[in-house]
Amino acid sequence: MSETSPPMPLLDDEALDTLDDFLASDKVDPEALDLIGTHGFLVALAIAPIETPATTWIAELFHGDPQFADAAQREQILGFCETLKQNAIEALEHGHLPELPFDLELGDIAPEETPIGDWCAGFMEGVFLNEVAWFEHDEARVAELLLPFMALSGLFDDEPDMHELIADSTRAEALVKQLPELILDLYLHYRVPEEKPKPTPRKKKPAGRPGGKGRR
Template sequence: MAETSQPTPLLDDDALDHLDDFLESDRVNADTLDLVGTHGFLVALAIAPREIEPTVWVGELFQGEPAFADDDERREILGLLELLKNNAINALEQGQLPELPFDLELGGMAPEETPIGDWCAGFMEGVFLDETAWFENDEENAATLLLPFMALSGLFEDEPDMSDFLGDTMQQERLVRQLPELTLDLYLHYRVPPEKPKPSPRKKKPAGRKRAR
């Protein structure tokens, strides 16, 4: 039986800690996503059907321009964000599962009260940044693929379908455990075009017989 490959870290622990310290500092807008939400946001950008300019997503993430100490800190923080996003692209491109910054279990808590809900909420914020691109070509299939992220985020709890979809605690736990695989499924859906069937070789027509005169 083949061993299951370990999820791929998108940043090392020191880089994550440094990014966490900055996002929790008073130099960023109070509405800025925390580290877990930012991770989800950037993974969504790695999957997004079309590229979004850094000036756009950075402005959305920080709700404006943070009070960077100097240009060096600005380059460092923005570089870490870009690295996380690009590492997600590289991992997913190779069919690897991204390592998510939380344990894949709810422990009896509601999803929106856990880092799992924060990550999914950040992921959906990345989707909202260019919602048209995510839904324009195949709205029904896109909605099906995104439904677990929407349900676990807690952003749509007033929608009647969400409570039915989440069902019981066991269903919620199953969805949480599947998040890395669902992330890869989304990447394959949006970023890897389906293989075109190879054209069948043309059959040779039998040579026509000459008519007798």
């Protein structure tokens, strides 16, 4: 389980390097997510309570249709993305934590200037694809679980509450450390039914005398 097993890598190094090179190339829109943001985006899709059509998330991830060299490259790159997402599902389904592509420390650097912030921003982009579905069940609990991702992403700097969360470096570092467990908590939130309290047994009424009313 997650307490004893090391985090599980979602793609091998060679696949990550190939995906990184493609995302950094001029074949992809400059506004598209980089490798770190893509990792966060696909992990969010693995957690999401509903399946997003591939055509939708591909267009969002790449900000349009990339200029693949040929069908083989298209199959390879999109295959890596799908594999990363499915490996995240597989890990979380078995209670394992996915390996994140960064060290879990900020080092006194603003979150939005680190890979941590980039990853969380990509994760939140994945949430925005189906925001209604994410918050449809127990909105308060989901908001609580997503708070560190939101605060670290740098996407909500204009909100005082978010800024306050990361203004203190100690508190910000604590949020970063929570990320792996929160990923698993979010996945389980949507897939493990809540335990309903057992109904209180009804007390049996004492049997009455034959004929209804008893004698006085």
